[in-house]
Structures are given as structure tokens and as C-alpha cells.
Amino acid sequence: MNSKQRVVAAIEGREPDRVPVFPLLMHFAADRYGITYRRFASDAAALADAQLNVLDKFNVDAISACSDAFRISADLGGNIVFPENTPPHLTEPLVKNKSDFASLKRPDAGNKHGRMYNRAMAVNAMAKAAGERVMIMGWVDMPFAEVCSLCGVGEIMMMLYENPVLVHKMLEFLTDIVIDFALLQVESGAPIIGAGDAAASLISPAMYREFALPYEKRVVEAVHAKSGMVKIHICGNTSELLEDMVTTDADMFNVDHLVDFDKACKVYGTAGKCFKGNLDPVAEILQASAADVHNKAVDRIRRAAGLRYILSGGCEIPAGVHDDVFTAFCNAPLGV
Numbered sequence: 461m462n463s464k465q466r467v468v469a470a471i472e473g474r475e476p477d478r479v480p481v482f483p484l485l486m487h488f489a490a491d492r493y494g495i496t497y498r499r500f501a502s503d504a505a506a507l508a509d510a511q512l513n514v515l516d517k518f519n520v521d522a523i524s525a526c527s528d529a530f531r532i533s534a535d536l537g538g539n540i541v542f543p544e545n546t547p548p549h550l551t552e553p554l555v556k557n558k559s560d561f562a563s564l565k566r567p568d569a570g571n572k573h574g575r576m577y578n579r580a581m582a583v584n585a586m587a588k589a590a591g592e593r594v595m596i597m598g599w600v601d602m603p604f605a606e607v608c609s610l611c612g613v614g615e616i617m618m619m620l621y622e623n624p625v626l627v628h629k630m631l632e633f634l635t636d637i638v639i640d641f642a643l644l645q646v647e648s649g650a651p652i653i654g655a656g657d658a659a660a661s662l663i664s665p666a667m668y669r670e671f672a673l674p675y676e677k678r679v680v681e682a683v684h685a686k687s688g689m690v691k692i693h694i695c696g697n698t699s700e701l702l703e704d705m706v707t708t709d710a711d712m713f714n715v716d717h718l719v720d721f722d723k724a725c726k727v728y729g730t731a732g733k734c735f736k737g738n739l740d741p742v743a744e745i746l747q748a749s750a751a752d753v754h755n756k757a758v759d760r761i762r763r764a765a766g767l768r769y770i771l772s773g774g775c776e777i778p779a780g781v782h783d784d785v786f787t788a789f790c791n792a793p794l795g796v
Contacts, residue, residue, distance in 0.1 A: 463521035463594040464651075470770050471689065471711050471734045479761050479793040480521040480770045482595070482736055483777045484654075484693075484714075486547075488786075489514050489523075491779035498542045501527040504578045508585035515594060517783075519790040522595035525582045525645070526654055529601045531575040532637055533609050535567040540575075553612045561630055569640040576641045580648040587649025595652060597691065598645030602657035603634040603675035610634075613659055620667060627671060635675045639682040646688040652711065653683055654691045661696030661716075668701055676708045684709070691736075695775050702727040712736065717744070717774030721763060729767045736770035739789075746778045750788035757792035 461469065461477045469476040490500035493510035500507050511523035528547040534540045538554040555561045569576045579599065586596045601609065607630050608616050619627050642653045660672040680690045689711040697718035698705065705713060706727060715724045715737030728735040737760075739745055744756045757771055771793060777786065 462592075464592070467521050467595040467770065468651075470768055473732060473734075473768050479796065480595075481519060481790050481793060482522040482770045482772050483520060483789070484524060484526060484773065484775060485511070485514055485520075486524075486526055486776050487779035488777045488781065492517065497545045497547065501548050502542055502578070504581035505585060507579075507582040508589070511582075511586055512589055515590060518786060519794075520594075522597055523586055523590070524597040524599060524654060525579050525586065525650070526597070526599040526656075527579070529605065529609055529656065529658075531579055532567075532601070532606055532634070532641060534575040535569075535571065536564055536610070536637075538610075550609065553610065553615065555610045555630070556615075558626060561626070561633075564633065566633070566637060566640075569637070569644045576644060579641075580644045583645045583650045584648040591649050591651075596650050597652050597654045598642065598648070598650030599654045599656070600638050600642045600645075600679070602655050602660070602672065602679060602692075603631045603638055604660050604672040605657045606634045606638060607631055608659040613662070616659070617662070620663070620671060624671075631671065631675050635678050638675075638679050642679060642683050642688070642690075643686055646683060646686050650688070652689040652691055654693055655679060655710070656693045656695075658693075658695040660694050660701070661698050665700050665704060669704055673704055673708065676710075680708050680710050693775075699723060706731045706733060712770070714772065715774065717741070719774075721760065725764055725767060725769075732768070734768035734770065735764075736772035738774040739772070741773040741775055741777055745773055745785065745789060746781050748785060750782075750784045753785050754788040754792050754795070757789055758796055761793060761796050 466476040466480045489510040493513045539551045540548050542548045583598045683690050691712040692710040693714040712734040717738050717740035
């Protein structure tokens with residue numbers, strides 16, 4: 461099996477020749493390619509080359525176009541700053557009141573000067589270079605994450621109680637844009653779309669079911685309609701959300717290190733869904749020796765035996781991880 465076939469086999473519940481390795485690499489990829497994060501997040505060719513460079517150096521089965529959460533915000537007219545070595549972000553919330561929201565217009569995801577198109581071009585470059593042999597993952601942020609980006613997390617948390625009608629209107633508006641963005645990347649060569657919804661771990665299960673889950677389902681359904689797959693990635697402790705997350709019908713789920721791994725095995729195993737994770741990127745990878753990270757990775761692989769499991773950190777692999785440690789992580793499935 462090549463890497464792409466290996467990942468697809470795990471997702472579909474067929475036995476791969478070994479457990480696939482599918483870490484999330486952003487700062488790590490930029491660092492190993494010797495470029496600033498500003499360039500990684502703004503130059504599509506540089507992002508693609510940085511990911512392909514990792515592919516050449518380490519035993520990974522997938523690469524990703526993930527870089528930051530402010531592609532849609534930028535194309536909606538937000539003022540974005542690009543720090544030298546941290547992710548780009550809005551200088552201030554784009555939506556502060558109802559009239560600000562009313563002034564927004566649905567952007568053209570295919571605008572060649574937009575940040576959505578820029579990511580799609582990174583996907584296309586990776587797909588042309590390596591799409592036959594490895595899994596190429598595009599990336600969007602789900603509507604709830606996007607509304608938090610537009611308005612600010614704190615403001616949205618208050619609006620959930622004070623003005624839920626407006627929140628739903630914004631979520632409806634953003635869902636169409638997220639779908640546009642996801643489908644552009646599918647068309648550009650990404651068989652799977654990573655979909656982040658980090659802020660969803662900050663709300664209760666009831667609020668998740670009201671403000672996040674219905675919109676996640678619509679994005680998943682739209683990508684499936686175009687023969688794409690979806691990986692849902694919600695950072696934080698999602699232990700109380702796992703059963704609800706499964707109902708999105710996504711193809712893969714990332715499990716953060718804050719989630720009990722055995723519980724994740726039970727939920728996703730029962731549902732017959734593929735999942736990946738959940739090594740702590742700091743304590744179990746960055747601060748670990750090569751032998752320790754190997755043992756931790758093998759432990760996860762053995763505990764998930766017989767399930768649709770892919771080896772990954774709970775979230776992004778830090779740039780400071782030593783090459784020998786990351787190599788031990790990537791090679792762990794070879795010795796199981």
C-alpha cells in the first residue's frame with residue numbers, strides 16, 4: 461500500500477498494512493523548510509513546498525493545507541495582520557453589532573486575490589506533486605469557529621444567551637461560505653477536508669447541539685455530495701461531545717489529549733468511525749525522548765487495535781520537537 465491507500469483503508473474500515481501516520485504540521489513544517497510563518501501562511505507555493513519537504517524527510521502518510529483560521533474573515537473584508545512567526549489574525553472583530561453583519565456580502569471563494577483561493581492553490585500544488593501517493597488534506601473552520609473569529613470568542617459567548625437569533629443568522633450566512641471554501645479545495649485536489657471547530661469545546665453539550673452541530677452536519681453533507689471526505693478537529697476536552705460529534709457523519713475525528721483515549725476508542729469503535737490522536741503534543745512529544753514517544757505511540761496503537769485508528773498528536777506538532785523524536789513517533793507503527 462502507498463500512503464494514500466493506507467489512510468483510505470483505515471477510514472473505510474479495511475485493514476491497512478500498518479497504522480497510518482497523520483500528524484497536523486504547521487509551525488513544524490515551516491521551521492523545517494526554513495521559512496517564516498508569515499510566508500507559510502501567505503504564500504501558497506511556500507506552504508505546499510514546506511509540506512512536501514516534511515513528506516520527503518519523515519514517514520508521514522498525509523500532508524495538510526492548514527495554516528490559520530482567518531481565511532474567510534480576510535475575504536469578508538477583515539483587516540488581517542501577518543506576524544513574522546505566529547499565525548495571522550484580525551486586528552479587531554469584523555462584526556461588532558447587527559449593522560456590521562448586515563453589511564457583509566458573501567465573497568467569491570474563487571477570487572484569485574483572496575485568501576480562500578490562496579489555500580486552494582496550496583492544495584492544488586500538493587495534489588499535483590504527491591496526490592497519487594499520499595493523502596492531501598484541505599482545511600476549513602466550521603461555522604461556529606468562524607463566527608467566533610468574526611466577533612471574538614468572548615462576545616459570542618455572551619451573544620449565545622443575549623441574542624441567539626442573531627448568532628443563528630450569522631451561522632447560516634457563514635455556513636454557505638464554509639461550504640464554498642471546502643468545495644473549492646475538493647475541486648483543487650483534496651480528497652479530505654479538515655474542519656476545525658475549536659471554540660465548540662468551550663460550550664455545553666446542549667449549546668453544541670444548537671449552535672455548532674447542525675451547521676457542521678451541513679458542511680459534511682455538502683462535501684460528501686461532491687465525493688469528498690471530512691475530518692472534524694475540535695481542540696480541547698470534547699469528552700461530553702463525542703456521541704454528538706459522531707452524528708455529523710464525518711469520516712474521521714481528531715481526539716485531543718484532554719479526552720480519555722479509552723472513551724474515544726469505545727465511542728468511535730461502536731460507531732464504526734475512524735479517529736486519530738491523542739498524544740499530548742507537549743508532554744508526550746515535545747518534552748519526550750525518542751524512546752518515550754515511541755512507547756507512547758505504540759501504547760495508543762495497541763489500545764486501538766481492531767479499530768479504525770490513525771496515529772496522530774492531539775493537535776499540532778510543535779516546531780521545537782527534535783527530528784529524532786519526531787522520527788520515532790512516525791516510525792512507531794513499523795515496530796508494532
